[in-house]
Amino acid sequence: MAESVDLKVLETKAWRLTFQDGIWDIFFGLLFLGFGFSALANQIFDLGTIIILIPWNIATVLILCLGKKFLTIPRLGFVKFGNKRKKTRKFILIFTTINVAFALFLLILSYIGLSGWFQLNPLLDPLIIGFLVITFPLSIFGFFLDFYRLIFYSILAGLGFFLSELFYPITGSPFDIFLSFFLIGFTIVIIGLIYLIKFLQEYPRIKD
Amino acid sequence: MAKKKTNSDESEEKVLSLEEIDKVIHEPARLMIISLLYVVESTDMLFLKNNIYSKEEKISWGNLSSHISKLEEAGYVEVEKKFKGKKPKTFLSLTDNGRKAFAEYRKKMVQVLGDMT
Numbered sequence: 001m002a003e004s005v006d007l008k009v010l011e012t013k014a015w016r017l018t019f020q021d022g023i024w025d026i027f028f029g030l031l032f033l034g035f036g037f038s039a040l041a042n043q044i045f046d047l048g049t050i051i052i053l054i055p056w057n058i059a060t061v062l063i064l065c066l067g068k069k070f071l072t073i074p075r076l077g078f079v080k081f082g083n084k085r086k087k088t089r090k091f092i093l094i095f096t097t098i099n100v101a102f103a104l105f106l107l108i109l110s111y112i113g114l115s116g117w118f119q120l121n122p123l124l125d126p127l128i129i130g131f132l133v134i135t136f137p138l139s140i141f142g143f144f145l146d147f148y149r150l151i152f153y154s155i156l157a158g159l160g161f162f163l164s165e166l167f168y169p170i171t172g173s174p175f176d177i178f179l180s181f182f183l184i185g186f187t188i189v190i191i192g193l194i195y196l197i198k199f200l201q202e203y204p205r206i207k208d
Numbered sequence: 209m210a211k212k213k214t215n216s217d218e219s220e221e222k223v224l225s226l227e228e229i230d231k232v233i234h235e236p237a238r239l240m241i242i243s244l245l246y247v248v249e250s251t252d253m254l255f256l257k258n259n260i261y262s263k264e265e266k267i268s269w270g271n272l273s274s275h276i277s278k279l280e281e282a283g284y285v286e287v288e289k290k291f292k293g294k295k296p297k298t299f300l301s302l303t304d305n306g307r308k309a310f311a312e313y314r315k316k317m318v319q320v321l322g323d324m325t
Binding site for chain 2: 007008010011013014017075076077078079080081082203206
């Protein structure tokens with residue numbers, strides 16, 4: 001048993017335990033994989049991005065929910081956290097809304113051809129966009145959620161557009177985006193699977 | 209004129225403070241249970257079992273149940289039985305009394321241990 005009882009540490013330990021199943025890692029990995037596949041699909045048929053992304057993301061959310069319900073809770077148990085975590089959730093919700101609005105703003109700018117003001121350098125632009133749209137918001141989530149692996153994933157994913165620029169001369173479009181996000185998503189899914197296997201071994205299912 | 213406290217008077221006071229420590233909370237397993245319930249809103253028995261000790265040292269279901277019963281009898285923990293499908297599930301949360309008693313216990317322990325020479 002622990003020698004001393006530090007309540008903050010106890011709460012954080014219990015909270016972090018909910019990320020040890022690797023299911024959130026798999027969730028983020030699948031989201032980035034989906035992004036890669038959608039880039040490829042857009043080349044094959046009209047509206048391919050939407051046709052692939054919507055069902056893919058629905059399936060990813062389902063995997064997260066079902067994984068938590070059938071793998072995590074029967075092994076780890078169920079817990080409702082206190083006010084501190086509820087406030088964090090509220091903050092994240094507001095922050096996500098602002099980020100989605102910002103991403104939409106960038107998207108609209110690029111559609112109406114007003115994105116020229118942030119075109120600085122063919123290699124620097126994807127780094128800046130990746131940082132603004134992926135790395136920065138996901139790092140904030142990772143920090144406030146005490147889910148520090150997410151900060152590492154946000155850096156990986158933020159490099160996605162930059163990597164695609166490096167792949168472009170070799171593979172051409174759209175395989176550049178597909179390959180970079182496929183590699184990033186695949187890496188994150190593998191990390192998640194390793195965590196999941198360790199979790200399943202450490203917390204066997206208890207018979208009712 | 210007020211009588212000056214002697215060393216033996218002070219020692220006696222410390223012993224009295226020790227006797228005032230809530231013994232329901234003071235038992236190590238119950239202290240861990242109540243500490244965990246203090247920092248979360250509610251939890252089921254399984255999460256509690258997985259979290260109150262280290263990975264190597266787990267508490268048995270029987271022991272856990274007996275400690276929970278003692279905390280429930282003292283009015284510190286609320287036990288709620290719910291059905292998830294056909295399976296019964298036990299959810300636990302700290303009562304207001306339990307919260308106050310734990311805060312008081314912490315205060316008292318700091319006081320007693322702080323004064324100890």
